[in-house]
Amino acid sequence: QKEVEQNSGPLSVPEGAIASLNCTYSDRVSQSFFWYRQYSGKSPELIMSIYSNGDKEDGRFTAQLNKASQYVSLLIRDSQPSDSATYLCAVKGGANAGKSTFGDGTTLTVKP
Amino acid sequence: IAGITQAPTSQILAAGRRMTLRCTQDMRHNAMYWYRQDLGLGLRLIHYSNTAGTTGKGEVPDGYSVSRANTDDFPLTLASAVPSQTSVYFCASSASGGLQETQYFGPGTRLLVL
Numbered sequence: 525q526k527e528v529e530q531n532s533g534p535l536s537v538p539e540g541a542i543a544s545l546n547c548t549y550s551d552r553v554s555q556s557f558f559w560y561r562q563y564s565g566k567s568p569e570l571i572m573s574i575y576s577n578g579d580k581e582d583g584r585f586t587a588q589l590n591k592a593s594q595y596v597s598l599l600i601r602d603s604q605p606s607d608s609a610t611y612l613c614a615v616k617g618g619a620n621a622g623k624s625t626f627g628d629g630t631t632l633t634v635k636p
Numbered sequence: 637i638a639g640i641t642q643a644p645t646s647q648i649l650a651a652g653r654r655m656t657l658r659c660t661q662d663m664r665h666n667a668m669y670w671y672r673q674d675l676g677l678g679l680r681l682i683h684y685s686n687t688a689g690t691t692g693k694g695e696v697p698d699g700y701s702v703s704r705a706n707t708d709d710f711p712l713t714l715a716s717a718v719p720s721q722t723s724v725y726f727c728a729s730s731a732s733g734g735l736q737e738t739q740y741f742g743p744g745t746r747l748l749v750l
Contacts, residue, residue: 528678556735567726567741568679575736612678614739622667622686622733623694626678 527551528615530627539636543600547613547627550594555617557589557596562610562629572598603634638662640742642727648748649717657712657745659727665740667733668710670694670702672723673744679726685710686733717749 531546545559556575560568574580574587574596586599596615600607613627643658661668666687671679681694685704699721701713710729714721725745730737 558738567744569741570738573736573738614679616735622735622737623669623681623684624679624739625695626671626680628676628678 526627527625528613528627530611530613530630532630534631534633536633536635537603539603539605539634541603541634543603543607543632543634545598545600545611545613545630545632547596547598547615548594549596549613549615549625551615551618551625552591552594553618554594554615556615557587558614558616558624559585559587559598560612560614560626562612564609568612600632603632605634605636608633639740640727640729642725642742642745644745645743646746646748648750649714651717651719651749653717655714655717655747657714657725657727657747659710659712659742660708661710661727661729661740661742662708663729663731663740664707665729665731666707667730667737668704669728669730669739670700670710670712671726671728672696672721673726674723682712682725684733717747719749721747722749723747 559572562568572587588597610629614624670682683702727742728739
């Protein structure tokens with residue numbers, strides 16, 4: 525079992541729809557969770573971080589964390605073509621301490 | 637402020653050759669990291685450094701070495717390149733390696749080993 529798993533893509537949604545990206549992790553004592561966006565041929569950039577159970581909203585983005593289920597998700601409301609990218613889930617804490625473990629990413633395409 | 641710079645941008649390398657990928661940051665961050673990203677996959681940690689003078693092994697360290705002589709620079713060396721080291725290499729940094737810190741990434745080096 526991989527330490528961090530993301531729903532397999534690619535994911536395609538129409539413009540204006542809600543995109544839902546999911547991530548599960550295996551280390552129960554993980555403490556910090558991050559979503560990075562990576563455009564094709566570019567480096568990852570942070571879009572959301574979450575550390576406590578519940579929801580965290582930032583503009584059109586909402587991160588949801590459920591530590592009991594070892595699950596973190598990212599919702600993108602009113603999806604735009606500019607949201608088309610690969611989204612990487614990263615987890616810190618637990619056995620790996622301050623080092624991040626990344627999932628393989630989910631590629632999102634938002635169709636006009 | 638440039639953030640993190642990496643050099644070269646891309647490189648084609650013959651198998652068996654030695655290669656050093658350069659990484660420099662101007663944010664005075666203590667923690668630095670090297671990742672590789674293979675096509676369609678996530679980032680895998682090669683080596684890291686929590687502060688100048690110290691380094692540690694990540695998930696996939698074999699065939700790579702690093703040094704951290706000062707805060708700003710964190711070079712990655714492939715002693716004898718092999719085709720399986722073909723990948724995109726990203727250098728990253730964070731303030732001190734804390735659990736809630738954001739990592740900032742350089743633009744990457746695309747390496748092809750033939």
